[in-house]
Amino acid sequence: MRFTETTTLAATPEDVFALMSTPQFQQDKADALGSLSCEASVSHPDAGQTTVHTRREMPAGNVPEFIKAMVRPTLVVHERELWREPGSDGARSGEFRVDVVGAPIEVRGQVSLVRVREGCTLTFDFELTTSVPLFKPAVERAASTQVLATITTEFDLLRRRLQESERPHAPTASTPTKR
Numbered sequence: 001m002r003f004t005e006t007t008t009l010a011a012t013p014e015d016v017f018a019l020m021s022t023p024q025f026q027q028d029k030a031d032a033l034g035s036l037s038c039e040a041s042v043s044h045p046d047a048g049q050t051t052v053h054t055r056r057e058m059p060a061g062n063v064p065e066f067i068k069a070m071v072r073p074t075l076v077v078h079e080r081e082l083w084r085e086p087g088s089d090g091a092r093s094g095e096f097r098v099d100v101v102g103a104p105i106e107v108r109g110q111v112s113l114v115r116v117r118e119g120c121t122l123t124f125d126f127e128l129t130t131s132v133p134l135f136k137p138a139v140e141r142a143a144s145t146q147v148l149a150t151i152t153t154e155f156d157l158l159r160r161r162l163q164e165s166e167r168p169h170a171p172t173a174s175t176p177t178k179r
Contacts, residue, residue, distance in 0.1 A: 001127070001128045001129075001140045001141075001144055002125075002126070002127050002128075003109075003124075003125070003126055003127075003128065003144065003147075003148065004123065004124070004125045004126075005123070005124045005148065005151045005152075005155075006121050006122065006123040006124075007121065007122055007155040007158075007159075008116060008118050008119060008120070008121050009119050009120055009121075009122060009158055009159065009162060010118060010119040010162060010166075011119045011120060011162045012090055012115065012119065012120060013086070013089075013090040013091050013092055013113035013114065013115050013120040014086070014090040015162070016113055016119075016120055016122060016158060016162070017050075017083070017086070017090075017092055017113055019158065019161055019162070020052070020154075020158065021042050021050050021052050021083070022042065023040040023041060023042060025157070025161070026038070026040035026052065026054045027040055028157060028161075029054075029150075029153060029154055029157055030054065030056045032153050032156075032157055033056065033058065033149075033150060033153055034058065034059065035056040035057060035058050036057045036058065036059060036074060037056070037057045038054065038055070038056045038057075039054070039055045040052070040053070040054045040055075041053050041054075047085070048084065048085025048086070049082065049083060049084060049085060050081075050082075050083045051080065051081070051082050051083075052079075052080070052081040052083070053078070053079070053080050053081075054077075054078070054079045054080075055076065055077070055078055055079075056076070056077045056079070057074050057075070057076055057077075058074060058075045058076075058077055059073070059074055059075075060073055060074060060075050075100050075101070075102070075103060076100070076101040076102070077098060077099070077100050077101075078098070078099045078100075078101070079096070079097075079098050080096060080097050080098075081094055081095070081096040081111060082094050082095050082096070083111075089115045090113075090115060091112070091113060091114050091115055091120075092112065092113045093110065093111065093112040093113075094110070094111050094112075095108070095109070095110060095111070096108075096109055096110075096111045096124070096126070097109075098147065100143075103143075104130050104131045104132045104139060105128065105129070105130050105131075105139065105140075105143040106128070106129050106130070106131075107126055107127070107128050107143075107147055108126060108127055109124060109125050109126025109127060110123075110124075110125045110126070111123065111124050111125075112125075122155070122158070124151050126147075128140055128143055128144050128147060130143065
């Protein structure tokens, strides 16, 4: 199954990328998804490239009954994004993949941040496949629901964090001076 999910964010590609490519943002995303544990790292394998790797342990509670026999009570999800160096306008693109240890699904795709008048668009374009021929459509539908929920959570978290960074800071208390 092929999917494309896009959102427009009121920030530059540089600002969105700076936020997305931190271990703290990845930890916050894992928390918002209900992960039991999370490990996140960011590395720079080549000049201008950035790799974001997250390992999340997730409860398998939302897995349909017919799939539960194929997986453990918790799922280990490895998410990797490899971002290329930015273009002259700050736009970035890269590849991402999601592997679920012990589950018969695979997610591979492209990710991009493109400057637009309102800020930038963030797009995930991906293919979700399964290695279970008998239940293929049902497994793909169930897995796609979870992948799309993860992307929606990431979009929402980015919007909240960007809005928080735009808020004016509270004035500091001043000490009265005598004249």
